[in-house]
Amino acid sequence: MTTKELADLMFPDITKTIEDYEKEYPERPEGTVVTRYAPSPTGFMHIGNFYSVVCDYVIAKRSNGVFFLRNEDTDQAREVEGAVEYIMHVLDHYEFHPDEYEIKGGETKGSYGPYIQSERKDIYKAFIKYLIAEGKAYPCFMTQEEMDVIRENQSKAKVRIGIYGKFAKSRNLTPDEAAEKIKAGEQYTVRLKSEGNFNNKFKFNDLANGEMDLHENDIDTIIYKSSTELPTYHFAHLVDDHLMRTTHVIRGQEWMSSIPTHYELFKTFGFKMPKYVHTPLILKKDGDKIRKISKRLDPEARMTYYEEKGYPIYAVIEAIMTIANSNYEAWREGHPDAPFTDFEFSAKKMSPSGALFDLDKLDNISKNYISRLTKDQVFDFLNTWTKEYDEEFNAVINKDVDYTKAILNIEREQKKPRKDYSCWSDVKNSIWYMYNDLYKPESYAWGKINDLNEIKDILDKYINNFYNESDDKEAWFNHVKELTESLDGYTSDMKAYKENPDNYKGNVADVSTVIRVALTSKDQTPDLYEIMKLLGKEEIVKRINSL
């Protein structure tokens, strides 16, 4: 029996050849950059995955290339329901619309599909069949137990672990012997018949890490699983990225050690390898230790975190870009309004070591961004977010939209606007007291003046003698000063106070704090004058009286 006949025996139904597929999926136009995001639907999206997506997207879009989504569902045991929908949701939320994709049983876009691996079985089989026929792969009948024993012995003997050379028991079976076992119904996987020599080295260029010297692969890697009739990742990567004409593979650095395998696989078929960018791990500081950010332990590892907190997508993308290319910030300064895809992204500039995702930095980027927005934009964002995550507050802000916008506009329309919020969930905490419906103070943050009788005295005086609703800001403040001067031992002259603080009981600041706290229960707020103007006389009197 020839290997060709063995191949026919193993895959009798497969009639298409790899040449057929080659024709079916022709090369894309010369020079097109093609990237892909290829997640396995096993749960929530991790910030590390998102990092890859951002890179995929800029690299493709910078050159008007193609960015597609491929669903790697070859491990059915680990598949989680709804995971694909969630991935699509995240891409949609961040406006990374893939040019080609496919939803199981639903819409599909692009002519290099199917884009779901479980629907590509026949394609993989054709490629496996070819390899068997060529004698470059073989059916392997080793059981899990046998392999465990080999591994154990290798470990004891301090020898390289894996199925290679003499450890590959089925490697030298003749086609007849193999055929006999198959006919007898024995379970088998398909392994690559590696021609590599571990003692030989080859040069490999990773776009992010630069040139590396690697040992050739000599392991007879499993490329086809017996249980599911599906290929392993390594083989699917080869077939899919070749046929889909991917030019740049951006993936986590945990794949780096598979390069020798992939290198041999591509060489075996004579296919051109795509370019690779292995992205660094996202790390996190945990006490004194720095460790890999973990989906289980760190809420910020999951992309849901940023949506739930209400970070603008702009800020999240900027933060990632800043980690990816450290010259990004400088570029952004010179191009404040350009889309991030205009940035000349360079894989070379990516740090090969792990990056610590800095939430402080995210907050800073976000605050700056939000501070530049108009009140209408802020309102729209806030409205959208609260609709999803805080219905009660959503109702409150919509009761009087103009009023809400006026609040959001305090100290906004000026050259250096306030930077109060980094995410939409921050807003309620800093403006709740502006709404009658929400204003139910639990305690008052009195400052230096905390004697209730004295406070009552000050407030009475203020309301009766100094408060005038129609005052402009200057007049308003002059009144507060006059109030201060009328009090025994207080001064409105800050300079004098600072020179001899011991000569006074307090100053204007202390007096305005009393008013501030009386009206808002907080000792820190934006401009008091603006707040009082918005609150209006009726509410001001009401709040002071109810004290």
Next chain:
RNA sequence: GGCCCGUUGGUGAAGCGGUCGAACACACAUGCCUUUCACGCAUGGAUUCAUGGGUUCAAAUCCCGUACGGGUCACCA
């Protein structure tokens, strides 16, 4: 254990043999401004680039060893 990658301040980092007396940004501290907070402005912090050797007139930058951190060695991706 084998193989691979990495190690510059609190954080992200720039640096690619002399211009490094180590940029920039964030964070932090102090001060100024100021009715509070925030904003803004100013100032400060690495006697040194994990460490030990070597090459060189000259090293954070090149070479070797060591330590530490990480990844990987699945019919998981």
